[in-house]
Amino acid sequence: MSYRLIQMLTVVLPTILIGGFEFFRHGFLLGHLSMETGNVLITILTFILSLLFSSWIFHIIKIKNDQLAEEQAKRAVYEERERLARELHDGIAQSLFFLNVKLKQGDLAAASSAVSTIDHHVRQAIFNLRSAPEEDGSLNSRVTKWISEWSSFTGIDVEMDFQTQNDLFTVKEEVQIFAIIQEAFANIRKHSGSTQAQIDFKGTQDQWQLRIWDNGRGIDIHSLSERKYGISMMRERARQVNAEFQIHKGVLGGTEIILTKEMQK
Known part of the structure; x- marks a missing residue:
């Protein structure tokens, strides 16, 4: 049912039912019903019709909103997958160009490094796309599962304290936060040289904080390349x-x- 039809029914249906009853009462029931009794009946009828009609309308609106939320969730997932595909394509394209140049120059060491970089891009993309977000449950379960697999994949121990409240984030916010977590832990694996990492989340309806830490060599803020470490993306x-x-x-x-x-109040 379209919103336009719902709007028309909201205006027309109560008018027809209540107006029709009043027309019938004045035309055929005046000799059998007093004015006071008629007023009581029309009040009761208005209440019953309003209750039934509003329940029906809000049920339809809820169904529409659920459908819209599901479509937005799928769109957010598709947009995230398209972004990952673009990053994978760009990263491999650059590495292949660099590999071709170094092979022509006979620099086998640099060519070998380029091959390793391509291998990393492919492995990271496969790992990030291994589980479809729409098939997982809450953000808590998705992050817990991903971190567990990441820890097994890298051999780096991770201490977790990640519990969010239900409905604290929208679907699009969950996608963004999960992507930040993925990028942060990808940097830990590639650059930190760490043996241990932590992730914890503290949040209420008023404010929240996500913290990720590793015990590696530490980042050099002064010589930081945001593009290299994915900082600009985060x-x-x-x-x-x-x-x-x-x-x-x-x-x-x-x-x-x-x-x-x-959170804004």
């Missing part, structure tokens, strides 16, 4: 969920990423 995703993004050396060494957001 900053952009943080901006899309209106969260503050911070990255710095941890107090106990390593690198610490903090994502913080205060």
Whole structure:
């Protein structure tokens, strides 16, 4: 049922039913019903019709909203997969170009490094796309499952304290936050040289904070290449969920990423 039809029914149906009853009462029941009794009956009838009609309309609206939310969830997943596909394509294309140049120059060491880079891009993309987001449950279960597989894949121990409240994030926000987590842990595997990592989440309806830490060599903020480490991507995703993004050396060494957001009241 379209919204236009619902709008027409909302205006026309109560008018016809209540107006029709009043017309019938004044035309045929005046000799059998007093004015007071008629007023009581029309009040009761209006209440019953309003209750039934509003319940029906809100049921239809709920169905429409559920369908819309499902479509938005699928679209968010498709957009994320398209982004990953573009990154994979661009990364491999650049590496292949570099590989071709180095092979022509006879620089086998650099060519071997390019092959390793291509292998990394492919493995990372396959790992990130292994489980379809729409098939998993909540963000908690999806992150827990992914981190467990990542830890087994890399051999790096991860300490987790990640529990979010239900309905704290929209579907699009979950996609962005999950992508930030994936990129952060990809950087840990590639650049940190760490043996241990942590991820914890603390949140209420008023504010939340996501923290990721590793015990590796620590990032050099002064010589930081945002493009190399995917920092610009994480900053952009943080901006899309209106969260503050911070990255710095941890107090106990390593690198610490903090994502913080205060909800608008």
